[in-house]
Amino acid sequence: MLQDLSQYILDIAENSLKARASSVEIEVNEDTRENVLRLRVSDNGVGLDSEQLSMVENPFFTTRTERRVGLGIPFLRQAADTCDGSFGIRSAKGRGTVIEASFRRDCIDCPPLGDIPATIMTLMVGWPERSFLFRFRFNDDIFETGTEELLQILEDRELLASAEVALWISRYMEQGIYNLRTGGNEGFEEDYQP
Amino acid sequence: MKKITSLEDLRRIKEQSKDLTSARSGGKTRIIVGMGTCGIAAGAREVMTVILQELDRRGLKDVAVETTGCIGMCQKEPLVDVIRPGELRTTYGDVGPADVPRIIVEHIVNGNIVEDKVVGQTD
Numbered sequence: 001m002l003q004d005l006s007q008y009i010l011d012i013a014e015n016s017l018k019a020r021a022s023s024v025e026i027e028v029n030e031d032t033r034e035n036v037l038r039l040r041v042s043d044n045g046v047g048l049d050s051e052q053l054s055m056v057e058n059p060f061f062t063t064r065t066e067r068r069v070g071l072g073i074p075f076l077r078q079a080a081d082t083c084d085g086s087f088g089i090r091s092a093k094g095r096g097t098v099i100e101a102s103f104r105r106d107c108i109d110c111p112p113l114g115d116i117p118a119t120i121m122t123l124m125v126g127w128p129e130r131s132f133l134f135r136f137r138f139n140d141d142i143f144e145t146g147t148e149e150l151l152q153i154l155e156d157r158e159l160l161a162s163a164e165v166a167l168w169i170s171r172y173m174e175q176g177i178y179n180l181r182t183g184g185n186e187g188f189e190e191d192y193q194p
Numbered sequence: 195m196k197k198i199t200s201l202e203d204l205r206r207i208k209e210q211s212k213d214l215t216s217a218r219s220g221g222k223t224r225i226i227v228g229m230g231t232c233g234i235a236a237g238a239r240e241v242m243t244v245i246l247q248e249l250d251r252r253g254l255k256d257v258a259v260e261t262t263g264c265i266g267m268c269q270k271e272p273l274v275d276v277i278r279p280g281e282l283r284t285t286y287g288d289v290g291p292a293d294v295p296r297i298i299v300e301h302i303v304n305g306n307i308v309e310d311k312v313v314g315q316t317d
Contacts, residue, residue, distance in 0.1 A: 006239075007235070071231055121246075122261065126260060153208060162255070175199050
């Protein structure tokens with residue numbers, strides 16, 4: 001098992017990138033009224049055929065040759081199952097893949113959100129030539145940012161991988177998510193733990 | 195009180211860092227962090243974050259940070275490779291955030307390998 005939701009997101013998104021996706025959309029949806037936490041990663045990568053799709057939750061299935069187990073998706077599915085949640089994967093060869101997982105928010109085993117900004121930053125540094133869109137919904141409110149928005153300012157994709165820019169992106173998202181979840185930014189500097 | 199982060203700050207970083215990518219063509223040192231499921235579970239993302247913080251803090255702009263998937267040495271994760279221009283690729287294993295400043299100062303800045311963390315060297 002991985003430690004928190006942000007690590008699952010990183011792991012699942014890395015699959016999308018290995019599937020040669022040029023664009024990956026990541027959405028976290030925290031709904032306190034319905035008491036549910038939802039995660040969705042969708043990509044426009046090579047996709048899986050029906051045979052691969054039927055195997056993907058089997059930990060002894062992997063397309064890689066370096067090792068003979070593939071634990072990422074089974075881990076996520078198990079985490080969702082443990083929290084009265086659901087897990088789903090849809091894919092079409094040549095079209096892309098969508099993975100969704102949900103968790104009962106107040107379940108004792110519900111993974112904490114973790115450091116979601118660090119996950120998005122890591123993806124952008126590791127894959128500056130690909131495009132990411134990140135969206136965090138908290139009840140009716142949305143914080144959204146992504147490669148395309150940042151490139152309007154940066155213009156050069158290579159800057160996404162520079163340390164200074166990457167750390168700024170992480171902090172920008174940290175603040176955006178904080179504001180969203182607390183309904184304002186008054187306490188951000190006091191509460192902020194880098 | 196520190197300023198609240200805004201997209202304007204990013205514009206400023208871009209303006210001030212014309213030299214940020216100036217060394218892109220000529221021999222950059224590369225740092226490669228394993229970011230497979232095994233690496234992530236072992237804490238590779240935290241190691242990556244500390245690497246970026248150290249590079250930023252020391253103003254080391256001619257270092258490229260990259261990620262890679264699982265290379266089959268899952269038990270040694272987090273794995274971090276360092277390649278200085280014209281030198282062998284050094285693979286460090288079981289790298290924790292506390293090892294990062296040492297690897298950056300001793301290897302990347304001064305060119306001395308951090309022996310006790312080395313897993314292997316390749317071309």
